[in-house]
Amino acid sequence: MRRSDVARLVSLAAIWGGSFIFIRVLAPTLGPIVTAASRVLIAGAVLVIYCRATGVQADLARYWRQYLVIGVFNSTLPFVLYAFAALHIPASYSVILNSTTPLFTALLAVPMLGERLTWGKIAGLVAGAAGVVLVSRAGPVAPDLWFGAAVAACLGATFCYAASSIYMKKRAVGAKPLVIAGWSQVFAGLVLVPLVPIAPPSGAITPLVVANVLGLALVCSSIAYVLYYRLIADVGPTRALTVAFLMPAFGMVWGALFLGETITLPMIAGCALIIAGTAAVLRPARRPASVTP
Numbered sequence: 001m002r003r004s005d006v007a008r009l010v011s012l013a014a015i016w017g018g019s020f021i022f023i024r025v026l027a028p029t030l031g032p033i034v035t036a037a038s039r040v041l042i043a044g045a046v047l048v049i050y051c052r053a054t055g056v057q058a059d060l061a062r063y064w065r066q067y068l069v070i071g072v073f074n075s076t077l078p079f080v081l082y083a084f085a086a087l088h089i090p091a092s093y094s095v096i097l098n099s100t101t102p103l104f105t106a107l108l109a110v111p112m113l114g115e116r117l118t119w120g121k122i123a124g125l126v127a128g129a130a131g132v133v134l135v136s137r138a139g140p141v142a143p144d145l146w147f148g149a150a151v152a153a154c155l156g157a158t159f160c161y162a163a164s165s166i167y168m169k170k171r172a173v174g175a176k177p178l179v180i181a182g183w184s185q186v187f188a189g190l191v192l193v194p195l196v197p198i199a200p201p202s203g204a205i206t207p208l209v210v211a212n213v214l215g216l217a218l219v220c221s222s223i224a225y226v227l228y229y230r231l232i233a234d235v236g237p238t239r240a241l242t243v244a245f246l247m248p249a250f251g252m253v254w255g256a257l258f259l260g261e262t263i264t265l266p267m268i269a270g271c272a273l274i275i276a277g278t279a280a281v282l283r284p285a286r287r288p289a290s291v292t293p
Contacts, residue, residue: 002234008234009240015220017248018251020098020254021259023216024086026086028202028203031200031201033080033083041185042213042218043217045186056176059179066171067183067186068184069167070172073160074165075184075188077156078156081157081160088141089141091254092263093150095247103128105161105166106121106125124276130277131272132151134270178226245279252267252268
């Protein structure tokens, strides 16, 4: 990888690791629905405008169903679930649990894409599960019912991410990735708008809240997606996926710096197990040596 690619990868990990800080700040005031809706509507609108300004065609007549499905499973559901989790667990927990996404992706690829589940991948999945268990018992929060629901919400969000990535690989091959990012978020926001009156903001909309919404939408979604899809184009999807390895470190650091969250040794150990398990799952299988007659 070139230095510019490494710089993009690290920048993306820092941005996406920081997104959980914004969510942790916004969720108690706006609630999960408004937090997610404001993020996707603003980010989607900006990306759609960017695509039109650069001449990238959306081909809505052909792919609008794919944009809708991807929007629901890659934005609507996970963003609401993470915003709910932010009401009950520290941001550092959420970002560590987010790193299980590649594990679920590998697991779903077996029945949906026909990929082989090797012993190495099984060991990786076991290590990742052990890391989740360790993180969920790391403290300093009380392991009550709401804590368990928040952990389950994070894992549900990563499952949605994995399912959407498999769906994109099967059903949206011809669509341009940046267009998918923009229009899927627009559709995700349209799905959430009817739910806003049911769960309106519970706090005052202050300038600080507005600034956090803009930071979450513009930096953690719009700019982040531009960086991510540039990485996919330059180094390929597998290497771009390694951003998941760096996000927990940034998430824990941002949580400690800006929210005063505690970093414990079990959290670090659980994070290491999840990353090691993910690395084992993503490792390409060895091909048998060819024999020339």
